[in-house]
Amino acid sequence: MKTGITFGTFDMFHYGHLRILQRARALCDRLVVGVSSDEFIASKNKSHGLAFPYEQRAAIVAELRCVDEVFKEECEEKKADYVREHKADVFIIGADYEGRFDWLKEACGVEVVYLPRTPGVSTTALMGKTGGKK
Numbered sequence: 001m002k003t004g005i006t007f008g009t010f011d012m013f014h015y016g017h018l019r020i021l022q023r024a025r026a027l028c029d030r031l032v033v034g035v036s037s038d039e040f041i042a043s044k045n046k047s048h049g050l051a052f053p054y055e056q057r058a059a060i061v062a063e064l065r066c067v068d069e070v071f072k073e074e075c076e077e078k079k080a081d082y083v084r085e086h087k088a089d090v091f092i093i094g095a096d097y098e099g100r101f102d103w104l105k106e107a108c109g110v111e112v113v114y115l116p117r118t119p120g121v122s123t124t125a126l127m128g129k130t131g132g133k134k
């Protein structure tokens, strides 16, 4: 049984989110997803803020057929702990993070895979279109 782990905000859930989760699940037998907490996002100072709170973002992700488990990601520093806790064999993330998590290979012995982003869609762009919260 190969366990995969991935992370994200998944605000204003869109097709790019669905595709990365489906492609991540294709690389493992069980997919665990860390959804960023509201506090974690606030601490990152994302200029556009969040459209939806953690409970709603996590509820959507948890309902997907390609997702086996969802947990709350509280901060960046715990990445390696989360990987170990969930006994992940493979860490998957979009190529916008290329190279940023290579250190996990040595820290946790996990395989690290960057998948190409789905072109033409992002929460930031959607926020602009809908006049999302500032």
Ligand code: CTP
Pocket: 007, 008, 009, 010, 011, 016, 017, 019, 020, 092, 093, 094, 095, 096, 097, 116, 117, 118, 119, 120, 121, 122, 123, 124, 125
């Ligand atoms: N992702 C993707 N293709 C997209 C958008 C996101 O593959 N078009 C992936 C990201 O690479 C990440 C995961 O989806 O692995 C969660 O990304 P998240 O930051 O929540 O979504 P974005 O739409 O990228 O949000 P933002 O524009 O605020 O960065």
